[in-house]
Amino acid sequence: MLSDYPKSLAQWLERIEACHPEEIELGLDRVKAVYDRLGIELANSRRVVVAGTNGKGSTLTMMESIARCAGVTTGVYTSPHFLRYNERVRINGEEVDDALLCRQFEKIEQARGDIELTYFEYGTLAALLCFEEAQPELLLLEVGLGGRLDAVNIVDGDLAIITTIALDHTDWLGPDRDSIAREKAGIMRAGKPALISDSDPPQALFDIADKTGAKVLCRGRDYLGKSLPDSWDWEGVDQLGERFAIRGLPKPSLPLVNAVTALQALQLLGFTIGSQAIHSGLRRAQMTGRMQRITLPEGAAILDVAHNPEAAAYLAGYLEANPAEGQTHMVLGMLKDKDMASVIAALSAQISSWYFASLPGARGTEGAALAEIARREASVIGEAHDSVAQALAHARASMQKGDRVVVAGSFFTVSEALDALELRG
Known part of the structure; x- marks a missing residue:
């Protein structure tokens, strides 16, 4: 009917x-x-x-x-x-x-x-x-x-x-x-x-x-x-x-x-x-969540959905070719079925500090688990947080003049960041 x-x-x-x-x-x-x-x-x-x-x-x-x-x-x-x-x-x-x-x-x-x-x-x-x-x-x-x-x-x-x-x-x-x-x-x-x-x-x-x-x-x-x-x-x-x-x-x-x-x-x-x-x-030509650049009160932000090693390597190349005046802070949230260690390794040379975020749902990886994978398999040390919003807030609080923050790892990570930044239409 x-x-x-x-x-x-x-x-x-x-x-x-x-x-x-x-x-x-x-x-x-x-x-x-x-x-x-x-x-x-x-x-x-x-x-x-x-x-x-x-x-x-x-x-x-x-x-x-x-x-x-x-x-x-x-x-x-x-x-x-x-x-x-x-x-x-x-x-x-x-x-x-x-x-x-x-x-x-x-x-x-x-x-x-x-x-x-x-x-x-x-x-x-x-x-x-x-x-x-x-x-x-x-x-x-x-x-x-x-x-x-x-x-x-x-x-x-x-x-x-x-x-x-x-x-x-x-x-x-x-x-x-x-x-x-x-x-x-x-x-x-x-x-x-x-x-x-x-x-x-x-x-x-x-x-x-x-x-x-x-x-x-x-x-x-x-x-x-x-x-x-x-x-x-x-x-x-x-x-x-x-x-x-x-x-x-x-x-x-x-x-x-x-x-x-x-x-x-x-x-x-x-x-x-x-x-x-x-x-x-x-x-x-521009896209939400693909090399998306945003200006925050604390400095520049880049949002990119890079969630596999190939995409992470491209993002790392972009960061290297376009260096920040200061440090680069990374908010990373990933799904369990992704090659997390390889993504982190591909980005590690370009990142000054890491903020690992939990993603919700059965497929989401907890921030603490992601931080442990980073430490054990990529020799990367960072903070673990319960949400993208929390990780992003901590990253922004750490920013000094000339710093930037990068949000990556999943469509879900970028979407939650857009929510946290109140950038939804």
Whole structure:
């Protein structure tokens, strides 16, 4: 009955979170069946699907920013969210409203019958229904986990992007980079471009591409970026395979390697994007919780979700290249299924003092346990705290002129820091 449906987005999210069994068979059959029943039509949009361990969100954000500066209408689906569930679905740079999402969840409930769906599958279908209504020219879809069996993979992309392959979610994706690569490569499609941004791509990516018939372009081989002191140059190919270059680009606040891939992807999609749009889009692109810089009364703060060794190494490189006048204080909170010791080791040379924070829930690591892992496995000594808010307060109290504080380790850590800093929208 329609009258039995939730009246608010919060109620809908509570309902869909609880409506399927804890153990549910992985695969696309269930979500594809509901997708077909809904009759979702996205053929008028040029569709990009992005998978990878790190860099998915920043690649899409820079593509979105440049495209919008060029007057291209956009739809973007990402996950997870920090502040509001609505962040996951953006149309022309704006989060969709509660009423639209509730209407889409109603459609899904009416169509699914007795088919069980996961929280992420509900969300993916709702996003696609929003995009069907808006009919954006460019549709940017971020894979939630893996690629081959992820709900986003029900959409056939006109272009696939695989950012990096690193050890993360090994319980789901496999114990080594080749296994993980095979899952990520599931988004490739026959005859369509597949951009590989990883600097050392596993052979499995090329094996799957050959089997699928995708047209692979690799960063560093087919397209590349060269960093200069105050700018950078890009070189790649257009839709016809002709090489060309763009010189003197502004350095983005997001990782440059992902800007290199974002530009190549846009060149292959056939939009008319001028130099001014590229420059403006790169300057404007920014994300919550990804190299996010905030000015506090005590000094500078950097919030980044780095939660695996590869992302931690990138963050450490950024901190080294952009040193503080004083000390760098680290608030770190992590989940139990992450490689905590390696993350701490990757950051240790850049950090002056550590504040280990407990994260709530069954997956969260207690601050004291994290501090013990740091001491035992990475020779790092720091304070343990019961919450991110408490750890951040202690770090801020320790700051002197020229110091900065970095918050990292998990989406949950950054989200709680945003709450503590009263930065929620």
